[in-house]
Amino acid sequence: MPSTLRSDAVASTLNHLLATEEKQDLVAAFAEAGVDMAGDYPVELSAAELAERTKDIIMSVSREGGDLLYLLARAVRARTVVEFGTSFGISTLYLASAVRDNGGGRVITTELQQDKARSARENFAAAGLADLIDLRLGDARETLRDLPGPVDLLLLDGWLDLRLPILDVVEPRLRPGALVIVDDIDLDIGRGFYQDFLDRINDPAGGYLSMRLPVHQGVQVCLKLG
Numbered sequence: 001m002p003s004t005l006r007s008d009a010v011a012s013t014l015n016h017l018l019a020t021e022e023k024q025d026l027v028a029a030f031a032e033a034g035v036d037m038a039g040d041y042p043v044e045l046s047a048a049e050l051a052e053r054t055k056d057i058i059m060s061v062s063r064e065g066g067d068l069l070y071l072l073a074r075a076v077r078a079r080t081v082v083e084f085g086t087s088f089g090i091s092t093l094y095l096a097s098a099v100r101d102n103g104g105g106r107v108i109t110t111e112l113q114q115d116k117a118r119s120a121r122e123n124f125a126a127a128g129l130a131d132l133i134d135l136r137l138g139d140a141r142e143t144l145r146d147l148p149g150p151v152d153l154l155l156l157d158g159w160l161d162l163r164l165p166i167l168d169v170v171e172p173r174l175r176p177g178a179l180v181i182v183d184d185i186d187l188d189i190g191r192g193f194y195q196d197f198l199d200r201i202n203d204p205a206g207g208y209l210s211m212r213l214p215v216h217q218g219v220q221v222c223l224k225l226g
Contacts, residue, residue: 008128009126009127009128010093010097010127010128010129012126012127013093013123013126013127014066014090014093014094014127017058017060017088017089017090017093017123018060018063018066018090020058021058021060021090024057024058026057029054029056029057030054030057033053033054033056033057034053035050035053035054047112047139047159047161047162048112048139050159051112051113051116052113055113055115055116058087058088058090059085059087060087060088060090060091060157061090061091061094061157061183061216062215062216064215064216065091065183065215065216065219066090066091066094067094068213068215068219069091069094069095069098069155069181070094070095070097070098072153072179072181072221073094073095073098073099073102073152073153074098074101074102076152076153076177076178076179077102077152078095078098078099078102078105078152078153078179079099079102079103079104079105079106079152080105080106080108080148080149080150080151080152080153081095081096081098081099081105081106081107081108081151081152081153081154081155082107082108082109082144082147082151082153082154082155082170082173083095083107083108083109083110083154083155083157084109084110084140084144084154084155084156084157084158084162084163084166085109085110085111085140085155085156085157085158085159086109086110086111086116086117086120086135087111087116087120088116088119088120088123089109089119089120089121089123089124089135091155091157091183092107092109092120092124092133092135093123093124093127093129095107095153095155096124096127096129096132096133097129099132100129100132104132105132106132106133106134106148107132107133107134108134108136108144108147108148109133109134109135109136110135110136110137110138110140110143110144110158111135111136111137112137112138112139112140112158114137117135117137120135121135140158140162140166140169141162141165141166141169144166144169144170145169147170147173148173149173149175150173150174150175150178151170151173151174151175151178152175152178152179153178153179153180153181154167154170154174154178154179154180154181155181155183156180156181156182156183157182157183157184160184160187160194163182163194163197164196164197164200167180167197167200174224175224176224176225176226177223177224177226178223178224179221179222179223179224180201180208180221180222180224181219181220181221181222182197182219182220182221182222183216183217183219184216184217184218185198185212185217185218185219185220186212186217186218187217187218198220201220201222207224207225208222208223208224208225209222209223209225210222210223
């Protein structure tokens with residue numbers, strides 16, 4: 001964890017959340033929620049139905065992934081950050097910490113499930129970062145349509161099949177030099193959801209430079225060109 005986070009309320013909140021996440025048996029938790037992680041992605045379920053079934057499961061970046069988010073947000077001096085996929089707010093806290101240490105700004109994040117959103121707000125308050133975070137409840141394809149600009153960093157960490165549509169929504173607000181960070185790029189659920197995304201990002205005419213970093217289940221970092 002970056003040294004700026006080690007001695008304050010952010011570190012305490014993050015350590016508690018990450019320790020709880022690391023104790024989970026994700027395969028068993030998803031099975032109990034009626035989602036077979038070893039089978040086909042449940043395309044018959046809507047995003048709202050999936051969110052409701054998995055409302056008690058912590059799905060977030062790893063510790064190393066969180067440190068990477070903090071580093072990258074500091075590196076581009078991010079003041080306006082957009083996040084798709086709040087869950088319990090772990091990645092949001094890393095991003096908000098970076099925004100705080102960059103001199104202030106706003107993290108706009110969105111969560112579909114209201115119980116998770118409530119818990120995330122409690123975690124933001126406990127960490128002392130609530131004033132930097134705008135949590136929007138609802139479908140990100142709608143909640144992220146109204147954004148201030150320019151956006152310095154976009155984190156895509158929600159449902160896999162919605163990441164490209166969310167990029168479409170936010171992309172017009174990305175400034176030249178903004179970063180798009182995609183977590184779990186190596187996660188294989190047998191549906192090829194990422195191929196269209198990677199084709200888009202890696203197209204020379206698409207306006208991005210992109211590379212995969214070997215962090216946890218893979219992180220794709222994309223630089224928006226001018």
